[in-house]
Amino acid sequence: MSTETKCNPDLVRERAKCTFDVNELINLFYGSEKATKERRHFEDAVLAVKELKDAIPEEYLSHKERYENGVRKATILRDVYRDYKAKHNRDPPPNQITKAVIKDISPFLLHNGMFVPTIAGQGTPEQQAEWLPKAESMQIIGTYAQTELGHGSFIRGLETIATYDPKTEEFVLNNPTLTSFKWWPGGLGSTVNHCVVVAQLYINGKSHGIHPFIAQIRDLDTHKPLPGVKVGEIGPKMGFQTANNGFLGFDNFRIPRKNMLMKNAQVLKDGTFVKGINEKLTYGTMVMVRVGIVGDCSFYAALAATIAVRYSAVRHQSHIKASEPEAQILDYLTQQHKLFIAVASSHVYRNAYLWMEKMYTNVMKELSQDKQDNLPELHATACCLKAVCSRDAGSLVEECRLACGGHGYMASSNLPLTYGVTIAAVTYEGERTVLLLQTARYLMKAWMAALKGKVLSPSVSYLLNSLKESKKPWQNTPEGIVKGFQHVSFGKVKAAYETIQKYMKQGKDYEDAWNLASVQLVKASEAHSRAILCEVSWEAVCSSSASPNLSRVLQQLAQLYLTYWTLETSGDLLLYSNITKDDLIILRDKYEELLVAIRPNAVGLVDGFDLRDEILNSTLGSYDGRVYERLMEEALKSPLNQETVNSSFHKYLKPMMEKAKL
Ligand SMILES: CCCCC/C=C\C/C=C\C/C=C\C=C\C(=O)SCCNC(=O)CCNC(=O)[C@H](O)C(C)(C)COP(=O)(O)OP(=O)(O)OC[C@H]1O[C@@H](n2cnc3c(N)ncnc32)[C@H](O)[C@@H]1OP(=O)(O)O
Numbered sequence: 001m002s003t004e005t006k007c008n009p010d011l012v013r014e015r016a017k018c019t020f021d022v023n024e025l026i027n028l029f030y031g032s033e034k035a036t037k038e039r040r041h042f043e044d045a046v047l048a049v050k051e052l053k054d055a056i057p058e059e060y061l062s063h064k065e066r067y068e069n070g071v072r073k074a075t076i077l078r079d080v081y082r083d084y085k086a087k088h089n090r091d092p093p094p095n096q097i098t099k100a101v102i103k104d105i106s107p108f109l110l111h112n113g114m115f116v117p118t119i120a121g122q123g124t125p126e127q128q129a130e131w132l133p134k135a136e137s138m139q140i141i142g143t144y145a146q147t148e149l150g151h152g153s154f155i156r157g158l159e160t161i162a163t164y165d166p167k168t169e170e171f172v173l174n175n176p177t178l179t180s181f182k183w184w185p186g187g188l189g190s191t192v193n194h195c196v197v198v199a200q201l202y203i204n205g206k207s208h209g210i211h212p213f214i215a216q217i218r219d220l221d222t223h224k225p226l227p228g229v230k231v232g233e234i235g236p237k238m239g240f241q242t243a244n245n246g247f248l249g250f251d252n253f254r255i256p257r258k259n260m261l262m263k264n265a266q267v268l269k270d271g272t273f274v275k276g277i278n279e280k281l282t283y284g285t286m287v288m289v290r291v292g293i294v295g296d297c298s299f300y301a302a303l304a305a306t307i308a309v310r311y312s313a314v315r316h317q318s319h320i321k322a323s324e325p326e327a328q329i330l331d332y333l334t335q336q337h338k339l340f341i342a343v344a345s346s347h348v349y350r351n352a353y354l355w356m357e358k359m360y361t362n363v364m365k366e367l368s369q370d371k372q373d374n375l376p377e378l379h380a381t382a383c384c385l386k387a388v389c390s391r392d393a394g395s396l397v398e399e400c401r402l403a404c405g406g407h408g409y410m411a412s413s414n415l416p417l418t419y420g421v422t423i424a425a426v427t428y429e430g431e432r433t434v435l436l437l438q439t440a441r442y443l444m445k446a447w448m449a450a451l452k453g454k455v456l457s458p459s460v461s462y463l464l465n466s467l468k469e470s471k472k473p474w475q476n477t478p479e480g481i482v483k484g485f486q487h488v489s490f491g492k493v494k495a496a497y498e499t500i501q502k503y504m505k506q507g508k509d510y511e512d513a514w515n516l517a518s519v520q521l522v523k524a525s526e527a528h529s530r531a532i533l534c535e536v537s538w539e540a541v542c543s544s545s546a547s548p549n550l551s552r553v554l555q556q557l558a559q560l561y562l563t564y565w566t567l568e569t570s571g572d573l574l575l576y577s578n579i580t581k582d583d584l585i586i587l588r589d590k591y592e593e594l595l596v597a598i599r600p601n602a603v604g605l606v607d608g609f610d611l612r613d614e615i616l617n618s619t620l621g622s623y624d625g626r627v628y629e630r631l632m633e634e635a636l637k638s639p640l641n642q643e644t645v646n647s648s649f650h651k652y653l654k655p656m657m658e659k660a661k662l
């Protein structure tokens, strides 16, 4: 029997309506037909491992059991990766199959995502040779321990101390206060035996700023914390339950001199400090991960959209016309308004990620040739795109959840967990406002340079164009809308700059003036991000190699994104661009037309994300649309349904009812 025949008939009809080749979309989204094949092949290999299947949903496990199950599966998954590499002589292709296995977050995320990259990015060739083979083969397990109870954003304020002792050629690590305790690092709780510790370096009583050090914190055989190490887990959170976030404090804990990662700055045997060419290179891992998070946002938006769109095609409720049967909820324009922006945004983030990845690779290449000119642009762009995409993606996931009504509140829909995990990215790897203010610093500098007629970096060069084009009439085209967002950014950057000047003229110093203007500065950064997202995604769609049928639909999605945000931020556009009320009315109508045009392809579009049922892990979103059957099947797995009468009846309910009779 084919999959189609087992499918819910609504989904079969939806798929028959699709006007483009879904496989073409999948191949375009993931890069090529070959990439799709390889990814699916690897996913098959992972899913074939029986031990990776959960006996009961994780929600029924205790906090401890959930973690232990997570570690168990993470180690098996690691073997599958190793075997693939041995067989194919290369890493597995990019994939999201970890989601199908570890439903939440892997306790090894920080090992792979930050510990290994920090050694690779911050270590000398000798240090890389010492630790990378052990870390990559999992002989040692590590994390990235930077944030403390007292400081996360302001990392120059970290209190963990590394004092150099030239007599023994060691660093002595100490956490002198409660607020200096490391707090948050993933895997630290009970998983890792090593970590990169970011600490304040002191030599002969003099501070030399923060630097990364490698510390072994647990015995490799017994896993017991080494003497001088206090380590534990921080407890349940909104999500990340299996990430095993932990705390850590050192008491006169000694590590050899070679354990300071010394690619940038060095401490010589005699205690001489050799400054690096740029102290901000120490923050390199964070930049890399911020770029990766933009890609993650695409995935989470796709996952939530797939669940909510398929569910909305299957779910019937009320009537559009009294004379007709109950409508699929996907036919309500309000539902399309809630969901299609998530589909469109996933594509926008994907294109922005690919664009950022190129910028990152170029800058890394330049840095390896000691050329730093483009580092500030990379930092500023990664900060604002990470900040805006993560917040938007979180809101989109929540909107998808709400769009599934009561069933979206069920854990088995996988939307609550997905929200908890997505929204965490607003905070980790740089809190949203803090990152937007970093971009604002860059924008203020760019603005001052623009005023002096200097050449600007590509990502802000529109500021110069906007300066020249401020009188040109609005154009209701995608290109015109992109320009409109650039004008808004231009207007907000200018206004924030002038606000700072105003406060300074009133006698405030620059720092106070900055703080007083900071709401505007954050908004300027957001507008700058929106301008980038609109420009990059529209250009990607226009230059794509898609067939005419697919290209038409992708252009509709990109236009939907542009129009949605035009209408959402119409006040800004009226203030800072030449858009008129009439233009907005035309765009409102255009937006409604786009929803209607996208509607027949909605299911095809989410099929085009090619997320397997195991990855979706949702009663509402499976390919076959057996929503109600799955909801009941999952409910029956509840431990409360494994007995006809629960003991609480005899212990509490019956006595209560008997007492009530007296
Ligand atoms: C590959 C795929 C990856 C996918 C994802 C994989 C894994 C996910 C992994 C983990 C997720 C889960 C866990 C998360 C882990 C974490 O959260 S780790 C901890 C992250 N912590 C932060 O992000 C802290 C945020 N704070 C900062 O980054 C800095 O403190 C801040 C930049 C906010 C300020 O730093 P400060 O030293 O105070 O700088 P100033 O404001 O004084 O500015 C000085 C100048 O330096 C420039 N600058 C700052 N940062 C950088 C940088 N990274 N690169 C280049 N330049 C930088 C800044 O712009 C200033 O320049 P000007 O003086 O204006 O010229």
Ligand SMILES: Cc1cc2nc3c(=O)[nH]c(=O)nc-3n(C[C@H](O)[C@H](O)[C@H](O)COP(=O)(O)OP(=O)(O)OC[C@H]3O[C@@H](n4cnc5c(N)ncnc54)[C@H](O)[C@@H]3O)c2cc1C
Pocket: 110, 144, 145, 146, 147, 150, 151, 152, 153, 154, 183, 184, 185, 186, 240, 245, 424, 427, 428, 429, 430, 431, 432, 433, 434, 437
């Ligand atoms: C799920 C999760 C996983 C994490 N994993 C790790 C990890 O593996 N390793 C690690 O080292 N860390 C990790 N972290 C910590 C994370 O990086 C920090 O929480 C994050 O950088 C924010 O710092 P904070 O908590 O100190 O927030 P704060 O800086 O205290 O933010 C609180 C508020 O203060 C505001 N604020 C702070 N500074 C400024 C400013 N200069 N201007 C204006 N407003 C400001 C913020 O905007 C925010 O509204 C993780 C966090 C989470 C949630």
